Amino acid sequence: MMKKLFKCTVCNFIWEGENPPAVCPKCGQPHEKFAELTSENADKVYKSERTNDIHAEIITLIDRIIALSREGIELDLDPACVSGFKQAISEGYIIKQRAKAEIENHIGKGKW
Numbered sequence: 067m068m069k070k071l072f073k074c075t076v077c078n079f080i081w082e083g084e085n086p087p088a089v090c091p092k093c094g095q096p097h098e099k100f101a102e103l104t105s106e107n108a109d110k111v112y113k114s115e116r117t118n119d120i121h122a123e124i125i126t127l128i129d130r131i132i133a134l135s136r137e138g139i140e141l142d143l144d145p146a147c148v149s150g151f152k153q154a155i156s157e158g159y160i161i162k163q164r165a166k167a168e169i170e171n172h173i174g175k176g177k178w
């Protein structure tokens with residue numbers, strides 16, 4: 067069952083509950099500055115929440131892959147390894163940028 071969502075019209079903070087908070091936890095504006103999201107927009111927020119979390123986790127994992135690959139390049143055991151680590155960095159970068167672009171697109175469509 068979906069709860070109501072309210073959005074601060076000053077800073078875009080989203081609050082879940084029966085009523086808006088007394089003051090915005092982010093910018094401190096009073097509850098009058100909150101507007102209830104339409105059920106269509108609330109639905110977008112709920113459906114996108116897990117997806118955006120997955121993208122964020124992928125970005126974190128890729129950062130780890132990039133750090134490990136840099137360490138492997140530093141160790142320089144043999145050319146095949148170094149080449150593989152360099153490839154992992156460039157492929158990781160593509161995956162990371164794709165995930166960031168998706169998050170940005172979602173935010174632009176109110177899916178966050």
Ligand SMILES: [Zn+2]
Nearest residue numbers: 074077090093
């Ligand atoms: Zn606010």
